[in-house]
Amino acid sequence: MGKLLKDITFITIGSLLYALALTFLVIPNNLADGGLAGASVILHYAFGWSPGIVNFTLASIVLLIGYRVLPKRNILLTVLTAPLISFFIYITESSVEPLGDPLVSAIFAGFFSGVGTGLIFRTGSSMGGTSVIARMLHHNLDWDLTRTNFTLDACVVLSGLFIIGPLNTMYTIILLFIGKKSTDVVMEGLDSRKAVSVISARAPEITDVVMQQMNTSATVFKGYGGYLKEEADMSYIIISKYQLLKLKRIINSVDDKAFVVIHDVRDVFGGSFSWSKKS
Template identity: 70%
Template sequence: MNKFIKDLVMVIIGCLVYALALTLLAIPNQLAEGGVPGASLILHYAFGWSPGIVTFILTAIVTTIGFRYLPKRSIFLSILTVPLISFFIYSTENLVGNLGDPLISAIFAGVFIGFGTGLIFRTGSAMGGTSLIARMCQDRLGWNLVRTNFVFDIVIVLSGLLVIGPLNTMYTIVALFVAKKVTDIVMEGLDPRKAVSIISGRAPQIADEIIAQMNISVTVFKGYGGYLKQDADMTYVIINKYQLMRLKRIISTVDENAFVVIHDVRDVLGGSFAWDETRKGGVR
């Protein structure tokens, strides 16, 4: 129940932030957006139609078609998300006038759009429209959710080129790019960890030194080198970026010929690897 309440709060905040990014930053500067809200903005500029009402109608149609592709929990959250976004857009679509700097407005619109979208996606909800299509592509075809949604957004923005003009279209693409980056950060985390694989004939000694000097847990896998036809164990450890240089020094001290592979890791479950000065970089 606590998880559900947390997701509910995230959906509400995400919908509000997303809607305000459109009505306070995008609409006053004639910027578009991706997805169904972007299409509703283009129709608003062309015919004066309410973007809130158009968003609700179009999103409801797409969401109804796509419900069968979503888990039951996502269906419930989506039923909440779709009308909330439309309501917040409708309630605030005439609040402010032109802010005078479309580039700055595009950048900050992208920040807030990405933040709101990231919160909504983190709950497992869909925003309807192209984001629901992107989620269906992810479930059925394994496509990346954020990138697929980004491509759909670009297509819709370019379709409004004749309505908002080339300059505002370019500003809109800037906003979409910023929004994608912010969405990635919200969904995957701001402080990526490093997963380090160390292949060496002295893997147990390297593991012992890492544990002794850095006070963190490591795993040693039994391995076999296919080229040299020799045993070559692998030490595996996850650290934060501040510990990387120290780890490299420890490895080179034990085995300067060790083969080291470093990967970026966004999420780590089952433990915390944040830097702790009181424990000299140990697990907290």
């Protein structure tokens, strides 16, 4: 029950942030957006139709198509999210004075809409538009959710090129880029992780020093060098990006000839890494 209440709170806040970014920053400054909301805005410019009503209509059609292939929980949450976004757009879509600087409007619209989208995605819901299509592709083909959604949004924006003009279209692409980065931050956090692979004859010793000095764990694998045809140990270590410099110093102090590969890690949970973070 507590998890459901938290999800509903995130969805409500996220929907409100997204809708306000649209009605206070996007529409008054003749910008566009991606997804069905962006299509609704373009139709608003072209025919004067209410973006809130159009968004609700289009989202309902997409949900009717996508409900068979998406997880039941995702559909239930999206049934809540899509009407909320449409409702918040509808009650705030009356004329608002433009800021006078479309670029600044695009930057802040991207930030607020990205934060709202991230809050919605964190619950497992979607926004009832191209995000439903992105969710279907992610669920069935394991395509990256955020990048797929960004590509679909870009296609929607480019379709409005002759309505809002090339300059505002470029501003809108900036909006989408900032929105994607904001969504990534909300979903993954600011404290990104690094996976470090250390190939060294002294890998067990490096592992022991890392465990003692950095309060984290490491795993040692047995390997075989394809070039030298010799056995080689490899340490695999997960750390936060802020610990990377200290780890490099430790590795160099134990074996300055070690071969080190550093990878970005999208998410880490469970195991001794999570334990060490809490302790």
